[in-house]
Amino acid sequence: MAASASDPIADLIGLPEVARRLRVGQQTARRMAYEGRLPARRLGQIWYVERNVLEEFAATYERRPRKPPQRRTSNTDSREKVARLLAEWQSATADELAVGIGLHPGNVRKHLVILAAAGVAERDDEGLWRLTAAGRRLQEEIAKAS
Numbered sequence: 183m184a185a186s187a188s189d190p191i192a193d194l195i196g197l198p199e200v201a202r203r204l205r206v207g208q209q210t211a212r213r214m215a216y217e218g219r220l221p222a223r224r225l226g227q228i229w230y231v232e233r234n235v236l237e238e239f240a241a242t243y244e245r246r247p248r249k250p251p252q253r254r255t256s257n258t259d260s261r262e263k264v265a266r267l268l269a270e271w272q273s274a275t276a277d278e279l280a281v282g283i284g285l286h287p288g289n290v291r292k293h294l295v296i297l298a299a300a301g302v303a304e305r306d307d308e309g310l311w312r313l314t315a316a317g318r319r320l321q322e323e324i325a326k327a328s
Contacts, residue, residue, distance in 0.1 A: 194230040197222070203236065204243055260285060261293045265313065268303060269321040273310040 195203075200220070201211035215222035215229045221239060222231045231239070263283050268274060271282075276294055280287040294311050297303035302317035313321065 193233045194225075195233055195236055197229045197231075200231050200236060203240060204245075206245065260289065261296060264290060264293045265297060265302060265317065265321060268311060268313050269318065273306075273312045275309055276311065279311070 197211045197215060198208055200222070201208045204211065206214075211220065212229065214220035215231075220231065221235050222229045224230070260283070264279055267279055267282050271278075274282070276291045277287050279285075279294075280290040283290065294303055294305070297317070298305065301314060302320060303311055304314050305311050
């Protein structure tokens with residue numbers, strides 16, 4: 183759409199087109215306008231940017247770097263860490279294991295219950311967890327394989 187002296191609205195660009203030109207999402211463009219980072223103005227409910235203002239802004243605009251994805255460990259990795267620490271320490275409470283591994287105690291308890299269901303760990307009357315004979319054999323096999 184060509185601009186003319188008699189049609190000042192032709193020099194206004196809506197946020198969907200602004201987002202496309204800046205190569206950002208529409209929500210990002212809307213947030214930038216709302217926060218004042220993008221020199222936009224509202225006409226009623228609709229945000230617009232003047233064509234020449236957008237060109238100047240786009241020439242200096244640098245996209246924010248994306249945050250690196252949060253590193254997650256799998257449940258199996260955490261469960262193996264619990265079993266390895268139990269093998270090393272011989273016995274421990276869920277809270278002690280949580281500190282040793284750096285997991286929330288509730289997650290450690292979940293892994294211990296799964297290990298107990300698999301016959302690899304057991305809990306005594308005092309609340310201490312130990313590897314069963316099957317668990318110790320499994321840990322020995324893993325150690326030999328590594």
